[in-house]
Amino acid sequence: MSGGIVDNSPVRTVVHRGLTIEGYSRAAVQTYWRIPELKIGFDFGAQPWSFMGTSTWFVSHTHLDHVAALPVYVARRRMMKMEPPTIYLPESTIEPVERILKLFTRLDRGRLPCQLLPARPGEEIELSREHVVTVSATRHTVPSLGFIVWDRRRKLKAEFQGLSGDQIRDLRLGGTDVTEEIRFPLLAYVGDSSPEGLDSCPAMYEARILITEITFIAPSHLKDKIHKYGHIHLDDIVERRDRFKNELIIASHFSTRYLDGRIRKLVERALPDLLGGRLKLWL
Numbered sequence: 362m363s364g365g366i367v368d369n370s371p372v373r374t375v376v377h378r379g380l381t382i383e384g385y386s387r388a389a390v391q392t393y394w395r396i397p398e399l400k401i402g403f404d405f406g407a408q409p410w411s412f413m414g415t416s417t418w419f420v421s422h423t424h425l426d427h428v429a430a431l432p433v434y435v436a437r438r439r440m441m442k443m444e445p446p447t448i449y450l451p452e453s454t455i456e457p458v459e460r461i462l463k464l465f466t467r468l469d470r471g472r473l474p475c476q477l478l479p480a481r482p483g484e485e486i487e488l489s490r491e492h493v494v495t496v497s498a499t500r501h502t503v504p505s506l507g508f509i510v511w512d513r514r515r516k517l518k519a520e521f522q523g524l525s526g527d528q529i530r531d532l533r534l535g536g537t538d539v540t541e542e543i544r545f546p547l548l549a550y551v552g553d554s555s556p557e558g559l560d561s562c563p564a565m566y567e568a569r570i571l572i573t574e575i576t577f578i579a580p581s582h583l584k585d586k587i588h589k590y591g592h593i594h595l596d597d598i599v600e601r602r603d604r605f606k607n608e609l610i611i612a613s614h615f616s617t618r619y620l621d622g623r624i625r626k627l628v629e630r631a632l633p634d635l636l637g638g639r640l641k642l643w644l
């Protein structure tokens with residue numbers, strides 16, 4: 362699909378335990394992520410041509426650097442004769458986004474077929490038999506959400522574990538539910554948020570992979586002021602260093618005020634072992 366296409370949107374990639382994380386994120390520039398194995402993406406700051414085949418998306422909030430490419434994405438899928446996508450957004454943003462799509466349809470003379478669905482904190486969204494997404498509130502200057510993808514499977518209940526296959530079969534035939542659901546948080550995503558977005562949802566710290574923003578890192582950029590604007594400072598991560606149980610923490614959405622080299626230097630000064638090598642700077 363990408364053959365011959367010149368794509369101006371940068372994509373970085375990391376693979377961790379069977380999941381490929383693709384994307385890019387700089388504050389005020391653009392943020393977009395995709396996990397092909399889960400068949401989902403997060404945010405539409407831009408839309409790399411290669412991301413078009415993913416049909417389910419979650420929008421953390423509707424600042425332009427996270428949503429501007431939504432109409433482009435919907436139009437491309439229609440042009441390529443793909444199914445209309447499903448896009449989950451903060452509830453209050455659906456009506457204005459629908460209006461924007463209608464206006465673009467007028468300008469472009471092309472329909473923009475898609476399903477826009479509300480994501481509300483506390484809700485669960487079923488992706489497949491194996492995967493479910495939970496929605497949490499984060500804290501930014503506009504309505505904003507965090508998302509966790511859970512792996513779920515059914516396991517024999519503890520009380521039946523000593524039984525033989527025949528006994529279990531008989532129980533099952535008799536209508537007993539012999540299994541229970543076991544969930545494991547595979548991947549967590551915090552778009553733009555103050556540290557509350559992490560703290561108010563403990564599974565963020567437990568997920569195998571955490572993608573989080575760290576917009577500010579310099580000591581001269583003061584934490585309290587940054588929290589007011591709904592962002593995370595490197596000092597917040599240092600304060601919480603013992604809470605992160607994640608195998609991989611992707612730190613992203615750095616302010617454009619910092620050059621890459623300075624980001625590396627300041628982070629390595631504050632966290633010399635990069636949280637045991639688990640903290641990856643998305644530069």
Ligand SMILES: [Zn+2]
Pocket residue numbers: 387388389392424426427553614
């Ligand atoms: Zn942003």
